[in-house]
Amino acid sequence: xxxxxxxxxxxxxxxxxxxxxxxxxxxxxxxxxxxxxxxxxxxxxxxxxxxxxxxxxxxxxxxxxxxxxxxxxxxxxxxxxxxxxxxxxxxxxxxxxxxxxxxxxxxxxxxxxxxxxxxxxxxxxxxxxxxxxxxxxxxxxxxxxxxxxxxxxxxxxxxxxxxxxxxxxxxxxxxxxxxxxxxxxxxxxxxxxxxxxxxxxxxxxxxxxxxxxxxxxxxxxxxxxxxxxxxxxxxxxxxxxxxx
Amino acid sequence: xxxxxxxxxxxxxxxxxxxxxxxxxxxxxxxxxxxxxxxxxxxxxxxxxxxxxxxxxxxxxxxxxxxxxxxxxxxxxxxxxxxxxxxxxxxxxxxxxxxxxxxxxxxxxxxxxxxxxxxxxxxxxxxxxxxxxxxxxxxxxxxxxxxxxxxxxxxxxxxxxxxxxxxxxxxxxxxxxxxxxxxxxxxxxxxxxxxxxxxxxxxxxxxxxxxxxxxxxxxxxxxxxxxxxxxxxxxxxxxxxxxxxxxxx
Numbered sequence: 001x002x003x004x005x006x007x008x009x010x011x012x013x014x015x016x017x018x019x020x021x022x023x024x025x026x027x028x029x030x031x032x033x034x035x036x037x038x039x040x041x042x043x044x045x046x047x048x049x050x051x052x053x054x055x056x057x058x059x060x061x062x063x064x065x066x067x068x069x070x071x072x073x074x075x076x077x078x079x080x081x082x083x084x085x086x087x088x089x090x091x092x093x094x095x096x097x098x099x100x101x102x103x104x105x106x107x108x109x110x111x112x113x114x115x116x117x118x119x120x121x122x123x124x125x126x127x128x129x130x131x132x133x134x135x136x137x138x139x140x141x142x143x144x145x146x147x148x149x150x151x152x153x154x155x156x157x158x159x160x161x162x163x164x165x166x167x168x169x170x171x172x173x174x175x176x177x178x179x180x181x182x183x184x185x186x187x188x189x190x191x192x193x194x195x196x197x198x199x200x201x202x203x204x205x206x207x208x209x210x211x212x213x214x215x216x217x218x219x220x221x222x223x224x225x226x227x228x229x230x231x232x233x234x235x236x237x238x239x240x241x242x243x244x
Numbered sequence: 245x246x247x248x249x250x251x252x253x254x255x256x257x258x259x260x261x262x263x264x265x266x267x268x269x270x271x272x273x274x275x276x277x278x279x280x281x282x283x284x285x286x287x288x289x290x291x292x293x294x295x296x297x298x299x300x301x302x303x304x305x306x307x308x309x310x311x312x313x314x315x316x317x318x319x320x321x322x323x324x325x326x327x328x329x330x331x332x333x334x335x336x337x338x339x340x341x342x343x344x345x346x347x348x349x350x351x352x353x354x355x356x357x358x359x360x361x362x363x364x365x366x367x368x369x370x371x372x373x374x375x376x377x378x379x380x381x382x383x384x385x386x387x388x389x390x391x392x393x394x395x396x397x398x399x400x401x402x403x404x405x406x407x408x409x410x411x412x413x414x415x416x417x418x419x420x421x422x423x424x425x426x427x428x429x430x431x432x433x434x435x436x437x438x439x440x441x442x443x444x445x446x447x448x449x450x451x452x453x454x455x456x457x458x459x460x461x462x463x464x465x466x467x468x469x470x471x472x473x474x475x476x477x478x479x480x481x482x483x484x485x486x487x488x489x490x491x492x493x
Contacts, residue, residue, distance in 0.1 A: 051390060071396040077387040084488035085409040094405075095395035126488050144395065 002027050003048060003148060003180060007057035010043055016205035017043055018054070023199060023208065030174055030181045032191035032198045034234070040206030041184045045150050048182060049075045061148065071095060073148040074141035078157050082125045082137050088112065089121040091136055095144035111139040114173060131162040135169065142173070148180045155190070167193055171218060188238070192231045193220055200237050210237050274457040282461035291445070296465060298440035299430050302358060306365025306433075307426045311419070314370050318377020319407060328378065335371060343368035344432050351436060361433035361441075368429040369422045376418025380411035413481070413489020420477035427470050442466050 003025040010018040017040040025031045033041040046052040048059045050068040059066040061073065069075070074095075082091050089108050096104045112118055115135035125133050134154055141149055151170075155163045171194065174181055185191050191198045198212045212234055216227050258276050265275040274282070286292040321328040343364050350360040384407065392406035434443025442462050449458035481490060 049394070051393075069390070069394040069396075071394065073394075075390065075394050077391070080385060081387040081391055083388060083391075083406070083409070085412070085485045094391075097401070097405075124484065124488060 002062060003182065004060045005044070005048070005057070006060065008044065008047060008054045008059065009056040010040065010047070010052075010054050018047075019205040019207045021057075021201075021206065021208050023211075025180060025182060027180055028178050030183065030194060030196045032195035033182065033184045033201060034188065034191045034198050035186065035201030035206065036203045036238070037186060039201045039203045041186075041201055042152055044201075044206065045075075045152050045182060045184050048148075049073060049150050051075070071144050072146050073150065074144060074146040075150045075152065076137050076141050076154050077152055078134075078154060080133075080157075082133050082140065084125050087122050087124055088117055088128070088136055091125070092139050092143050094140055107143050111143045114142070114176070115139040115169070129162075130158050131166055134158065134166060138170070138173065142177060142179075146179065148182065151181065151183045153184055153186070156185075163190075168219075170194065175218070188231060188234050189222075192216075192227060192234065193222075198234060200234060212237075272454065272456050274460050278457040279460040279464060282455070282457035283464065286445075286458070286461060292465070295440055295442050295445050295462075296469065298438075298444075299434065299442045300469070302361045302433065302438075302441065303365055303423075303426050303430050306362040307369050307423060309362070310366045310369035310373055310422075310426075314373035315377055315415070318374045319381055319403060319411075321374070322378040322381025322411075323403075323407070335375065339371055343429050347432075347436055356436055357438060360436055361430070361438055364433040364436075365426050365429055369426045372422045372425060373418060376422070377411065377415060380414035380418065381407060383414060384410045409485070413486045416477070416480050416486065420474060420480075423473055423477055424470065427466070427473060431466065442469075 005021050005023040008018055008021040009016070021044060023031075033044060035041045043052060047054045048061075048066065050066045050070060050073070066073075083094065086094065089112065092108045092111050093104050096107060099107070108121075112121055115138060117132060117136060117139065120128065120132070125136065128136065137154075138149075155166050158166060167190065183191075183194060192214055195214055198214060200209045200212065201207065202209045212230060214230055216224055216230065220227055222228075262276050265271060265273055283292065286295070321331055346364060346367055347360075350363045354360040354363050388406055388410055389402070392402045397405060430441070431443035431446060434441040435447050438444055442465055446459050446462040449455040449462065480486070
């Protein structure tokens with residue numbers, strides 16, 4: 001489903017956090033919202049998710065304006081979003097309460113294996129690693145067959161090796177399930193590895209600085225000159241020299 | 245072996261108790277043996293079981309009634325900030341008033357007897373339960389509530405499928421502490437003219453001829469049953485769907 005931000009502005013108190021953001025995301029597209037902490041990128045995602053009302057402007061999905069949270073668009077938080085009192089399969093079945101028992105069972109089985117949690121169906125989240133919890137949350141989101149997935153720095157709490165594996169997993173799942181994905185991150189490499197387009201936001205107030213098309217085919221090679229060129233372009237755009 | 249360590253403390257206490265009483269002739273404080281004999285006497289007369297059951301009966305009903313009122317109220321106030329702000333001053337005002345201060349009112353409304361005693365236990369349990377429920381609701385991860393709403397749950401479904409399971413571990417700790425309070429109050433509650441129960445036993449034993457051995461026997465029973473109730477509640481914390489809520493995992 002197509003997601004369209006139309007002139008979104010937002011203030012908290014007297015602080016302008018988002019300043020007139022307009023952006024169109026095509027069906028099936030993977031878009032990263034990239035910006036430094038406090039640039040309002042999470043707020044923007046929360047507005048798209050229907051959790052926060054924008055002060056001005058609206059988000060339209062397909063033909064309808066967003067008026068509140070909706071199971072057709074699922075928000076994935078950091079790993080703490082899974083319900084610790086439910087087992088893996090109960091978590092995945094959480095959104096399937098209107099389905100028949102048989103339907104529920106087959107979807108749970110499908111997504112348990114899609115995210116590689118087979119053998120852990122009866123485990124509680126506290127028995128899982130951070131990466132497994134994150135995959136569980138993605139499975140719970142996908143199980144209700146949403147049109148759009150919103151991911152808010154989903155891998156931020158993971159170690160860097162697990163984070164790389166999770167990106168590969170997410171790309172595999174995205175290609176298998178053909179969802180529209182909006183992914184918030186402050187990690188430039190992450191955005192270039194994942195997205196079709198990277199939307200670069202500036203800090204306070206969040207303004208749309210630039211949209212960078214990442215025209216590198218998957219699987220992306222980190223030493224590909226094009227990959228490096230795009231990454232450097234974004235580094236410069238954000239105002240960082242690529243040296244520490 | 246490690247299980248025996250707590251028992252050595254008790255054994256040492258009883259030994260000191262015995263020696264101190266033996267060294268002070270003419271004291272009214274009974275020796276441990278006498279207290280033990282009093283327990284046997286109570287058992288033989290059939291009073292031990294009767295009184296314990298009577299006290300547990302009052303605590304159970306007073307406490308259950310409090311749970312029944314406090315949990316829905318606590319959940320409501322926990323989720324509804326404005327309601328809580330309006331209600332909170334009353335809670336704070338009632339808090340420092342000992343449940344015992346309500347004895348005259350209890351007698352006025354429910355007469356002397358079981359109902360008054362249960363009412364006092366109800367009152368003593370109510371506020372701690374309401375406050376711990378509110379705190380537990382405030383402690384729910386915002387992401388869990390957001391996820392519940394995201395999946396299209398109605399308000400009732402959200403309460404049933406997210407709020408209640410999320411607060412349960414903390415709620416059970418609150419319930420355990422409150423049951424301790426309820427049991428603490430039972431003695432005082434039974435001092436208002438009921439004719440059974442451990443609180444009654446203690447008052448009656450003193451009034452009817454300074455039977456301090458029976459008084460101490462009553463105290464021992466209250467202590468032991470209090471520990472038993474606490475252990476029982478602790479079992480709940482071991483449930484697999486609750487273990488996440490406790491630090492030990």
